Amino acid sequence: MMQGEMFIAGEARHGTGAPVRAVNPATGETLEPAFGGATAADLDAACAAAEAAFDTYRNLPADARAAFLEAIALNILDLGDILIERAMTETGLPRPRLEGERGRTVGQLRMFAQVVRDGRYQDLRVDPADPARVPPRVDLRLRNIPLGPVAVFGSSNFPLAFSVAGGDTASALAAGAPVVAKAHPAHPGTSELVGSAVTKAVKDAGLPAGVFSLLFDAGYEIGVDLVADPRIKAVGFTGSRRGGLALLDIAQRRPEPIPVYAEMSSINxxxxxxxxxxxxxxxxxxxxxxxxxxxxxxxxxxxxxxxxxxxxxxxxxxxxxxxxxxxxxxxxxxxxxxxxxxxxxxxxxxxxxxxxxxxxxxxxxxxxxxxxxxxxxxxxxxxxxxxxxxxxxxxxxxxxxxxxxxxxxxxxxxxxxxxxxxxxxxxxxxxxxxxxxxxxxxxxxxxxDGFGTGVEVGHAMVHGGPFPATSDSRTTSVGSLAIARWLRPVSYQDMPDGLLPAELRRDNPLNVERALLGAAPSRQSA
CATH class of the missing domain: 3.40.309.10 (Aldehyde Dehydrogenase; Chain A, domain 2)
Structure with missing residues (x-):
């Protein structure tokens, strides 16, 4: 049952900031309980724990990270009818729509588990050394690694699929990035329930507690400070143009600017x-x-x-x-x-x-x-x-x-x-x-011969577009390619084999797909 709690690195807390209260849009009724907002201390604790968890979490074996995503999906399903009923009262959306959205949310998590196991998201590339060439060619190996802890803002119109454990969170966790999520104030009860499902999966998997935190805020201050926090390295947002541009401005004025992937305005x-x-x-x-x-x-x-x-x-x-x-x-x-x-x-x-x-x-x-x-x-x-x-x-x-x-x-x-x-x-x-x-x-x-209202979660889907549809037209917030938002490439030159990441070692011990000398993708050793 809901307790009006947020989650700071595995710890359920009653916030002492201004309370958040949901309203049933179908009746105008104010819903119980009240959800205490986060304080600056809560935000600091969440970001510190996310930073502390980063290196351990990103270096988990693929199977462990994939199993964690699948556990979140199962925990969301195990919430049962209470999740759907609370989401209905907080959003006015009908049961079939929300049951479908729950299915999409669970499906996204399971799809990203497959993406992690497959490993191609790392874009592994190997250019072996050629000492006979004039001048000699160095040995170069490349992989994608996560940017760091990610801030995710829950959206108003999708309380499940674009919210606490939605596509931004699922893809960031798949990439190896801890997530600090800010719940949308319109559906705090739904957010708490889903947050509890993610927190349980973190604990059951024995992961560092800072892999996930969930904050509430009645206004804008916590969201602003979350984007400005130096430990946050990227932001996911779905909402208005005004809101997205405000976050983009904050992120760009930081001493270390960071990417904001904002889905904003479109008339389709x-x-x-x-x-x-x-x-x-x-x-x-x-x-x-x-x-x-x-x-x-x-x-x-x-x-x-x-x-x-x-x-x-x-x-x-x-x-x-x-x-x-x-x-x-x-x-x-x-x-x-x-x-x-x-x-x-x-x-x-x-x-x-x-x-x-x-x-x-x-x-x-x-x-x-x-x-x-x-x-x-x-x-x-x-x-x-x-x-x-x-x-x-x-x-x-x-x-x-x-x-x-x-x-x-x-x-x-x-x-x-x-x-x-x-x-x-x-x-x-x-x-x-x-x-x-x-x-x-x-x-x-x-x-x-159709209409855009129906976004398939798959590998070839693009849910993005030129400004102002999104803040970065090179990305998508739906589909397996969404993981690319939270990654950056790192190249290793002439690194001793024993120091290389396992997926880049010469005997390819993990048997992962990688491109060799620009040829077709291969599992060859080199």
């Missing part, structure tokens, strides 16, 4: 190609509204923008979407603050002189968000940059273009995005091919 354009629109406007509209309103639209991949050439088929799409949207019930939004921001943004766009309100869903009480669909012209979209601003919730804007050329020009002027979706039939392929080079420069994931 949906491009309806003319022939596809002619062929199935109603079907696309139905799927679009389903994606738009999923989870009250509180996804970072929410389809907030629709681009299409003006036509009777587009009229049919808009009419069908309006009819579908009008039937949608208002859904609880995650926090009172998120709901208030959504209402303000929707009111602003509705009052915009160059925007027409197409349809709204049913209104709701408490913190329920009313879905909304708007439309505007290409000229207005070009002239008013505020129409490109993200609205976090179930609201989207349809832009009517006079031609595909005008649509292509607008795509080239968009900010960076997480996703872009094209709806096509074969007759659209030639024109769609002209858009792909533009989209490759603008987004992290290009998808066809």
């Amino acid at each position: 354009p949906v491009i309806l190609m003319p022939h596809a629109l002619d062929a199935r406007p109603e079907a696309i509209a139905k799927a679009f509204v389903g994606s738009l309103t999923l989870g009250a639209g509180q996804f970072c991949t929410n389809p907030g923008l629709v681009l299409a050439v003006d036509s009777p088929a587009l009229d049919r799409f808009v009419q069908a979407a309006a009819a579908e949207l009008a039937q949608m019930q208002a859904q609880p939004m995650l926090t009172p603050g998120i709901h208030a921001a959504y209402e303000t943004a929707v009111a602003a766009i509705a009052d915009h002189g160059d925007v027409r309100t197409v349809a709204k869903g049913a209104a709701g009480e408490f913190h329920r968000g009313q879905a909304a669909l708007f439309e505007t012209t290409a000229d207005a979209f070009s002239q008013h940059k505020e129409l490109q601003d993200e609205i976090f919730g179930a609201a989207s804007l349809v832009v009517r273009f006079p031609s595909l050329e005008a649509l292509r020009d607008a795509l080239g002027k968009l900010e960076g995005q997480l996703t872009a979706a094209l709806h096509v039939v074969e007759a659209d392929h030639d024109e769609a091919a002209k858009l792909i080079p533009i989209l490759e420069r603008k987004v992290g994931r290009i998808l066809f």
Whole structure:
């Protein structure tokens, strides 16, 4: 059961800072218990323990680190219904969504256990010495090692998959980096439960206690100080552009700047190609509204923008979407603050002189968000940059273009995005091919005949994109490649074999895959 506790290097503590209290967004009820916030002393203890644990933890055998990740997954499952029920009351999200998110969280942990055992994430490279060459070539061997302790900020919209034991934590622990997690104040009870599962796995595996800590904070001070702490070497964050940029600024002004991997703002354009629109406007509209309103639209991949050439088929799409949207019930939004921001943004766009309100869903009480669909012209979209601003919730804007050329020009002027979706039939392929080079420069994931709300956790997934979608477009926060954020390469020159890391020794005692002299990956000895 929840005790209102955070975890500092294996020790459960009641914080003495300002209390954090969750609110049920479906009813407005303040939930018990109160969770005491961390103090500067708590933060110092967590960071000191993480630094002390680093070298021991990063040098664990692969099987031991993988088994630890699998134990976290099992402990989360063992929490049972209490975890789902608490998450429901703290977020207003429905049971099936949260059960699916728990499955994704557990799946991520188990995937990273496989990544650790496989070992390819180390990118092992061997250039053996060649004394006969003129000049002689030295012996060079390379591997990736973890940066150091990582700060992870829980997100508001994914209380499990992007939170205490979510993708940032799982990938950092897989890399060999201890984690100091800051719980999102909207779901402290969920965070405590998951934190207890991670803490138990640390203890049961006999790992240094500083491998994991969990802090609460009612405001911003602990988060600011966490990023500024010299023992923290990287940061994972999912949230608003304002929040991500604030953390980035703190990290860059440190005496030793560190990377902040922040997922921030994206409106995820949906491009309806003319022939596809002619062929199935109603079907696309139905799927679009389903994606738009999923989870009250509180996804970072929410389809907030629709681009299409003006036509009777587009009229049919808009009419069908309006009819579908009008039937949608208002859904609880995650926090009172998120709901208030959504209402303000929707009111602003509705009052915009160059925007027409197409349809709204049913209104709701408490913190329920009313879905909304708007439309505007290409000229207005070009002239008013505020129409490109993200609205976090179930609201989207349809832009009517006079031609595909005008649509292509607008795509080239968009900010960076997480996703872009094209709806096509074969007759659209030639024109769609002209858009792909533009989209490759603008987004992290290009998808066809679908919508971005559905992020597969796999090896080829990119959940990232050019700024402001993320703070570093070279990375992803979902999939096995997410581990690369917490690693850096180290090269060993002419090092005696007995001093080399085992995976780089000449007889390859661990039989791990490594690249030899730039050839195809090999398990050869050298």
